[in-house]
Amino acid sequence: MRNIRFGVIGTNWITERFLAGAKHHKQFELAAVYSRTEEKAAEFAAKHDIPHRYTELDAMFASGVIDAVYIASPTSYHAAHAIAAMNHGIHVLCEKPAASNAREMKEMIETAKRTDTLLMHAMKSTLMPGFGAVRDNLERIGTVRRFFASYCQYSSRYDAYKAGQVLNAFKPELSNGSLMDIGIYCIYPAVVLFGRPASVKAQAYMLESGVDGEGSLLLGYEGMDAVLMHSKITNSFVPNEIQGELGNLYVDRISEPESVELRLRGGASEDLSRPTIEDNMYYEVEEFIGLLKEGLRESSTNSHEASLITMEIIDEARGQIGLKFPADEAAGG
Known part of the structure; x- marks a missing residue:
């Protein structure tokens, strides 16, 4: 199997830690980076020797230079970024929490099934x-x-x-x-x-x-x-x-x-x-690429069900403590 060409969304510290772990995997290839500004994209690309950089997400997803994307944008953007990627046939490894609420998580899972793409919660702890x-x-x-x-x-x-x-x-x-x-x-x-x-x-x-x-x-x-x-x-x-x-x-x-x-x-x-x-984010990359090698579209550990139940628990807890997000209102919640 050839290398899995990854794009990354986000240039913050968690992306740095992800790349430190990912580079231990022989079939991980860092091909592209997205940032909202050309300056940050160029700086990050130079630092990590990334051949392609983008300030438009659809351009990266449609470029043909990536097979998968690691999403480390703010949580409120996760669902939109993941769904857009999967609609272009791009496999998604999404930083935790993968969504703002259970509704978004359901939409992401439904998109993954419809587009036959791998969607996995980047929850490293359960894969260590x-x-x-x-x-x-x-x-x-x-x-x-x-x-x-x-x-x-x-x-x-x-x-x-x-x-x-x-x-x-x-x-x-x-x-x-x-x-x-x-x-x-x-x-x-x-x-x-x-x-x-x-x-x-x-x-x-x-x-x-x-x-x-x-x-x-x-x-x-x-x-x-x-x-x-x-x-x-x-x-x-x-x-x-x-x-x-x-x-x-x-x-x-x-x-x-x-x-x-x-x-x-x-x-x-x-x-x-x-x-x-030490670079323990390696284990989520190992799981993700292993699934792709086997032609699978869901992790048995960080499964769609586990991710959805987790978001449903968080939704219930948020309702009890009065924690509301604008993302909830997007669905009339």
């Missing part, structure tokens, strides 16, 4: 070796009674916010906030492991800009619950834990699971950690 260790050893802890995940990371942009400057991370018009940016790291693995919850309860601290600064969720499942905490205005260093009747699984970071430990009720413990490369 550490998460694989969790899945492979989950049965060893017996009946699961609780999933606990915490991702609380003080944002440097919050200092600017408190000083009176509202940056993108805290703008509702870009479909941002703690739940969308941070909380999804707790929700997505819960969905991958346990599916759709029977109930969702959410609370949050709302900022004056209109987005949430921090919050928590309780997902109810038959016989168990998932307790999730997220924040962009505080830090937390507590480990993540899956509690079973026969033992526990401990994970260092839910957003980047590397250290995984099994502790059985009788006292025995086992290190289940697996080797992980």
Whole structure:
């Protein structure tokens, strides 16, 4: 199979991290970059030796120089960018959260099926070796009674916010906030492991800009619950834990699971950690290109269903805490 020629939308820090990981894959080829300004496109192209640069998305999608696109634009643009790409037959790897709401996610999935293109949520954590260790050893802890995940990371942009400057991370018009940016790291693995919850309860601290600064969720499942905490205005260093009747699984970071430990009720413990490369966004590229090599159009881990359920949970939580986006109004929501 020939190389997969990628275009990238966005020239920010997350794109830099994506490229650092992607360049470990022998069949990844960086062919094009899109930016709203010629200056940024030219600067990024020169930095990464990219042969083609664009300031018009349709021009890049119709150029014939890319097979796939990595979308790292603001969340409010994800659906429109992804749908436009797929309508040109371009496969899509979309940064999290892949959409502003479940309606947009459904439209993206429907477009992927209609155009026979691969659409995948760029949620790296569930594709990392550490998460694989969790899945492979989950049965060893017996009946699961609780999933606990915490991702609380003080944002440097919050200092600017408190000083009176509202940056993108805290703008509702870009479909941002703690739940969308941070909380999804707790929700997505819960969905991958346990599916759709029977109930969702959410609370949050709302900022004056209109987005949430921090919050928590309780997902109810038959016989168990998932307790999730997220924040962009505080830090937390507590480990993540899956509690079973026969033992526990401990994970260092839910957003980047590397250290995984099994502790059985009788006292025995086992290190289940697996080797992980530092540029860990490689694993989503590996999954994506692997699917294309096999002629598949959906990941079994970062599946369409997992992505849709996650967005439905977020929609329900947003309704409870009063977090609204202009993207919701686009559908009369």
